[in-house]
Amino acid sequence: MAHDLALGERRMEATPDTRRHCITVCTTCRDPETRERPGADLIETLNAALAENGLAHVSVEGAACMAGCSRPCTVAYQAEGKASYLFGDIEPARDVATLVAFARQYAELEDGWCSSLQRPEGLKGKTLARMPALPAFAPGVPGRRDGA
Numbered sequence: 001m002a003h004d005l006a007l008g009e010r011r012m013e014a015t016p017d018t019r020r021h022c023i024t025v026c027t028t029c030r031d032p033e034t035r036e037r038p039g040a041d042l043i044e045t046l047n048a049a050l051a052e053n054g055l056a057h058v059s060v061e062g063a064a065c066m067a068g069c070s071r072p073c074t075v076a077y078q079a080e081g082k083a084s085y086l087f088g089d090i091e092p093a094r095d096v097a098t099l100v101a102f103a104r105q106y107a108e109l110e111d112g113w114c115s116s117l118q119r120p121e122g123l124k125g126k127t128l129a130r131m132p133a134l135p136a137f138a139p140g141v142p143g144r145r146d147g148a
């Protein structure tokens with residue numbers, strides 16, 4: 001079922017999105033207190049939680065370090081044609097529901113773009129990066145999208 005999403009100036013119609021969506025979890029971040037690496041367990045827990053919430057189409061991958069080492073554990077969201085995000089200070093024991101909530105929100109956003117106020121409360125202050133989608137290639141026209 002399609003439904004409208006009001007996103008400030010960006011109002012759009014959400015439709016089923018067949019693009020690949022991926023959450024990447026750092027597998028080398030260490031818990032600051034226990035010094036353990038929770039990434040592998042978080043991948044497993046997230047996969048189960050996504051499936052339970054009808055988001056099995058969102059894949060979860062691991063990556064060894066995403067350059068957010070001072071803010072462990074880091075988690076990224078990426079999809080073709082969408083803004084990408086890197087979050088830090090993720091607490092695997094506490095933040096799975098928040099990560100799933102953002103996965104749902106992200107999947108429903110046409111361009112993936114949203115402000116910190118629109119993201120789940122549990123991600124407040126944890127955004128390390130938000131990068132716009134890679135512009136479509138416009139041959140011979142530097143800096144122009146879709147040849148427009």
Ligand code: FES
Pocket residue numbers: 026027028029030064065066067068069070072073074
């Ligand atoms: S070790 Fe996890 S971001 Fe570097």
